Amino acid sequence: MNENQHQVINEEAGSRIDKLMADLQENLSRSQVQAWIKDGHLTVNGKGIKSNYKVQEGDYIAWEVPEPEEIELVAEDIPLEIVYEDEDVVVVNKPKGMVVHPSPGHPSGTLVNALLHHCTDLSGINGEVRPGIVHRIDKDTSGLLMVAKNDMAHQSLAEQLQAKSIDRKYLALVHGEIHHEVGTIEAPIGRDLKDRQKMGVVDNGRDAVTHFRVLELFDGFTLVECQLETGRTHQIRVHMHYIKHPIVGDPKYGQRKTYDIEGQALHARTLGFLHPRTGEWLEFVAEPPKVFEDTLTYLRQRS
Numbered sequence: 001m002n003e004n005q006h007q008v009i010n011e012e013a014g015s016r017i018d019k020l021m022a023d024l025q026e027n028l029s030r031s032q033v034q035a036w037i038k039d040g041h042l043t044v045n046g047k048g049i050k051s052n053y054k055v056q057e058g059d060y061i062a063w064e065v066p067e068p069e070e071i072e073l074v075a076e077d078i079p080l081e082i083v084y085e086d087e088d089v090v091v092v093n094k095p096k097g098m099v100v101h102p103s104p105g106h107p108s109g110t111l112v113n114a115l116l117h118h119c120t121d122l123s124g125i126n127g128e129v130r131p132g133i134v135h136r137i138d139k140d141t142s143g144l145l146m147v148a149k150n151d152m153a154h155q156s157l158a159e160q161l162q163a164k165s166i167d168r169k170y171l172a173l174v175h176g177e178i179h180h181e182v183g184t185i186e187a188p189i190g191r192d193l194k195d196r197q198k199m200g201v202v203d204n205g206r207d208a209v210t211h212f213r214v215l216e217l218f219d220g221f222t223l224v225e226c227q228l229e230t231g232r233t234h235q236i237r238v239h240m241h242y243i244k245h246p247i248v249g250d251p252k253y254g255q256r257k258t259y260d261i262e263g264q265a266l267h268a269r270t271l272g273f274l275h276p277r278t279g280e281w282l283e284f285v286a287e288p289p290k291v292f293e294d295t296l297t298y299l300r301q302r303s
Helices: 017-024 030-038 111-118 151-162 235-242 290-302
Strands: 002-007 042-044 060-065 082-085 089-094 142-148 167-175 182-186 189-191 199-201 209-217 221-228 266-274 281-285
Touching (some): 017 060, 209 235, 221 235
Antiparallel strands (some): 089 142, 167 221, 167 266
């Protein structure tokens, strides 16, 4: 088992331990934290606590990540918003809060579980636990994902990703006002040197390039369209934090005082690629979820 530690800071004091841990750890649910507490894998100041314990400033949280369990893939009847489907590909508008593929912290309820119920033919290139998955978006990021239904399609889409020819544009609401129309963030991303649970801009990281365009200015906030040239873990979230315009609602890289919109205000709005079989250019657009739209409406009225 791997042991991890975290010392509670002032802004975190008063939070329930299970909620705080779920906010600190990507792809970790409150129910999983509660199970760790019950099984003795998580302690505060060296002692066992209950799931409703409210942390205090200076508390030392220590937890051990149990060895990975065998994950049994089960088809689950979970509603999916299918934007496009044919014999080779499926384009899905993933809702905020849904994990893409099963993991020890999320053995079920994922996009893969839903896809297995929707269609029996998915590519096997990415292994048993990630059938059809060519690329991912974070649990609390909504929007468009392409899924391969066979290995031919998977290989073609993966090659397009590698060649940076796939068009991926995201809507992001960020803190602060950006007073220039366009910009490019070119900064390498790797594991954060101070917090291994996070990514960050580091000298020995992998190349990462994000282009952005300002769509709308508000009082204290900016709506931007981000276009990915590379696809590093948490890339847009890390890059916007790096230029001191963190994404609204981001529990990992954002400001402590922000709008509570059930995760970060980040939505994969546009997805374009060449069809693996026909070579035809396909492009899809999905508008952001209601909580995102409602926040924009409020900011427009306030401004």
